[in-house]
Amino acid sequence: MSTSKARWAAVTGHALFWPVVALIALLVANTIYRPGFLSVEMKDGHLYGSLVDILRLAAPLILVGLGMTLVIATGGIDLSVGSVCAISGAIACLHISQQPDQNALGGVLVALALGVGLSLVAGAWNGALVSIIGIQPIIATLILMVAGRGLAQLITEGQIITINSEPYKSVGVGYLLTLPLAIFIAAGVALVVAAVTRRTALGMIIESVGGNAEASRLAGIRSGRITFLVYVISAVCAGIAGFMITANVSSADGNAAGLWIELDAILAVVIGGTSLAGGRFSLGGTILGALLIQTLTTTVYAMNISPQTSLLFKAVVVIAVCLIQAPAFRARFARRPPAAPAAPLAADQPKEQVPA
Amino acid sequence: MLTMGKAITRRRAVAVLTATLLATGMAACGNSDTGDTPADDGKLTLGFSQVGAESGWRTANTNSIKESATAAGIELKFDDAQGKQENQITAIRNYIQQKVDVIAFSPVVESGWDTVLKEAKDAGIPVILTDRSVDSADKSLYKTFIGSDFVKEGKLSGEWLVNETKSATGVVNIVELQGTTGSAPANDRKKGFADAIAANPNLKVIASQTGDFTRAGGKAVMEQFLKANPKIDVLFAHNDDMGLGALEAITAAGKVPGKDIKIITIDAVKDGMQALADGKFNFIAECSPLLGPQLMDLVKKVSKGETIPQRIETEEGTFTPEQAKAALPTRKY
Numbered sequence: 001m002s003t004s005k006a007r008w009a010a011v012t013g014h015a016l017f018w019p020v021v022a023l024i025a026l027l028v029a030n031t032i033y034r035p036g037f038l039s040v041e042m043k044d045g046h047l048y049g050s051l052v053d054i055l056r057l058a059a060p061l062i063l064v065g066l067g068m069t070l071v072i073a074t075g076g077i078d079l080s081v082g083s084v085c086a087i088s089g090a091i092a093c094l095h096i097s098q099q100p101d102q103n104a105l106g107g108v109l110v111a112l113a114l115g116v117g118l119s120l121v122a123g124a125w126n127g128a129l130v131s132i133i134g135i136q137p138i139i140a141t142l143i144l145m146v147a148g149r150g151l152a153q154l155i156t157e158g159q160i161i162t163i164n165s166e167p168y169k170s171v172g173v174g175y176l177l178t179l180p181l182a183i184f185i186a187a188g189v190a191l192v193v194a195a196v197t198r199r200t201a202l203g204m205i206i207e208s209v210g211g212n213a214e215a216s217r218l219a220g221i222r223s224g225r226i227t228f229l230v231y232v233i234s235a236v237c238a239g240i241a242g243f244m245i246t247a248n249v250s251s252a253d254g255n256a257a258g259l260w261i262e263l264d265a266i267l268a269v270v271i272g273g274t275s276l277a278g279g280r281f282s283l284g285g286t287i288l289g290a291l292l293i294q295t296l297t298t299t300v301y302a303m304n305i306s307p308q309t310s311l312l313f314k315a316v317v318v319i320a321v322c323l324i325q326a327p328a329f330r331a332r333f334a335r336r337p338p339a340a341p342a343a344p345l346a347a348d349q350p351k352e353q354v355p356a
Numbered sequence: 357m358l359t360m361g362k363a364i365t366r367r368r369a370v371a372v373l374t375a376t377l378l379a380t381g382m383a384a385c386g387n388s389d390t391g392d393t394p395a396d397d398g399k400l401t402l403g404f405s406q407v408g409a410e411s412g413w414r415t416a417n418t419n420s421i422k423e424s425a426t427a428a429g430i431e432l433k434f435d436d437a438q439g440k441q442e443n444q445i446t447a448i449r450n451y452i453q454q455k456v457d458v459i460a461f462s463p464v465v466e467s468g469w470d471t472v473l474k475e476a477k478d479a480g481i482p483v484i485l486t487d488r489s490v491d492s493a494d495k496s497l498y499k500t501f502i503g504s505d506f507v508k509e510g511k512l513s514g515e516w517l518v519n520e521t522k523s524a525t526g527v528v529n530i531v532e533l534q535g536t537t538g539s540a541p542a543n544d545r546k547k548g549f550a551d552a553i554a555a556n557p558n559l560k561v562i563a564s565q566t567g568d569f570t571r572a573g574g575k576a577v578m579e580q581f582l583k584a585n586p587k588i589d590v591l592f593a594h595n596d597d598m599g600l601g602a603l604e605a606i607t608a609a610g611k612v613p614g615k616d617i618k619i620i621t622i623d624a625v626k627d628g629m630q631a632l633a634d635g636k637f638n639f640i641a642e643c644s645p646l647l648g649p650q651l652m653d654l655v656k657k658v659s660k661g662e663t664i665p666q667r668i669e670t671e672e673g674t675f676t677p678e679q680a681k682a683a684l685p686t687r688k689y
Binding site: 034036037043044048049050053057157158159160162173245248249250251253256257297298300301302304306307308310 | 414415534537538563564565566568569570571572573575576577579580581583584597600601604608609610627
């Protein structure tokens with residue numbers, strides 16, 4: 001009895017328990033509204049259904065979220081990811097649109113390389129502003145958030161570039177083993193990031209820099225380099241997400257591509273249990289958070305919640321998830337003897353210090 | 357641009373805020389190039405302040421104004437406000453100092469124009485608003501507002517559908533992709549369309565959702581519409597881009613756009629016209645940026661002191677696939 005109770009407590013106490021509950025609740029609500037919501041059928045040799053749409057559309061958010069997680073783990077933030085999406089998508093589509101044969105694989109690969117290249121430059125710019133010049137991350141990345149949109153519009157000359165390239169399109173809407181190719185790309189990047197951060201000391205070093213950059217430096221960690229690196233990773237993730245976003249609609253819209261994705265990504269990171277103060281991070285949590293946010297968006301469309309109320313609906317769900325996830329909030333409502341000390345408020349907790 | 361106005365304004369609001377925070381002193385840089393030649397050489401001078409160059413629609417609008425000014429023999433002083441109201445106000449003040457004959461502008465936002473418009477009025481310079489209006493209570497601050505009538509665009513779309521389905525016996529299921537929630541084009545087009553289809557009780561809007569005037573938005577919403585509603589007969593999208601996004605969702609669902617699902621959109625930008633010519637769209641109500649010639653006419657009239665109506669609609673048409681094929685080769689945007 002007591003062991004099963006303890007086991008249950010361990011499950012409910014897990015950081016990701018409540019986001020998972022919220023995700024399942026959303027899926028159940030959708031199924032009640034329309035029993036066919038979860039049904040998935042084969043169409044043209046691939047799976048077709050709302051769940052598949054959620055996976056495909058969540059892929060860019062997962063990618064951006066992964067990069068954002070590492071940045072936030074160092075105690076920073078990257079507001080420029082949406083603009084980087086727009087820039088990389090714009091340059092890739094521009095290059096493809098200038099090819100005589102838009103379906104040629106070579107041209108598409110060059111386009112992808114150009115996009116990743118520009119993303120590297122963008123990341124290096126952010127990283128340099130933060131780690132070398134020492135500007136606060138929120139201000140440093142704000143510069144590219146604003147200027148980057150302009151740059152993307154310069155690349156597209158203020159127009160929407162429409163392309164007709166099957167290889168490029170497949171990044172956004174292609175299928176592999178009956179599932180969207182985009183989700184495999186996102187999963188691949190997630191595995192690489194997880195392997196590099198969790199199988200080596202890099203993850204711990206990132207957390208250490210987030211916990212206390214100066215102490216880490218004194219302990220022999222090149223904090224500046226780590227900070228620089230996470231912004232570059234974040235930008236590259238955003239760049240790849242930009243390919244998916246533009247490939248999804250076979251066109252680059254400098255204004256709209258990746259608009260506000262930085263906010264969704266930060267939200268995904270927070271829902272995933274990564275502390276905004278830095279010092280610890282959870283890649284799995286971020287992926288779950290991204291899936292939850294995309295499910296929420298799809299729910300609004302699937303249940304045809306009126307546009308006037310949909311933002312409120314989303315806000316209520318997000319607030320509920322964040323609150324219920326907070327130990328301090330749960331402790332206040334848990335049935336406990338009054339003498340039991342309540343868990344300390346999350347905001348009062350000191351940053352987790354990781355010895356390096 | 358008209359149709360994406362709200363989304364852009366939101367982003368711009370952030371941009372303006374941050375730019376103000378970061379570089380307050382640089383905000384007026386865009387306006388330095390307005391020249392200072394006096395306007396007494398017998399030629400009419402028009403000072404025009406454009407919103408920016410954020411879309412193909414807007415670029416076509418700018419070109420139309422520049423070309424028709426040259427054609428009409430009017431000297432044009434052109435300023436690009438880069439989406440910032442303060443740039444636009446500075447530009448208008450410059451025009452007042454230079455004593456141009458007429459000032460015209462596309463307001464970046466609706467509010468906050470009373471002071472500068474009053475200055476123009478006191479200086480005796482007539483003002484014409486193009487494409488977007490201002491919310492000033494005092495209508496005497498400007499001579500006229502020339503721009504599209506969004507309600508009419510929605511109405512034309514609805515009327516075409518009523519005519520097209522008059523022989524239909526059963527219920528016709530319509531889904532609607534709305535523009536950015538709360539924006540004037542979205543509200544007005546929805547209203548115009550709803551008013552027109554009320555003529556036939558068989559026409560039913562079974563789902564209506566915002567696609568934010570973007571292709572990605574239109575596609576994501578249409579994907580779920582298709583899954584939730586097995587029988588969709590008609591799609592009404594508030595602009596071409598959402599319709600183009602929805603096209604991909606419809607094709608992916610194994611349906612033929614234009615046949616299984618009839619598609620009505622508004623705007624008539626090039627990609628939309630191409631889809632119409634290809635038979636993927638069925639009808640487009642135009643929202644024309646080419647108001648240059650009409651504007652130059654008005655400039656001549658107001659400078660002569662003629663009275664003109666407070667509200668003038670842009671000359672706009674509608675397109676069927678055949679008309680789109682004919683119009684495409686000479687399409688400017």
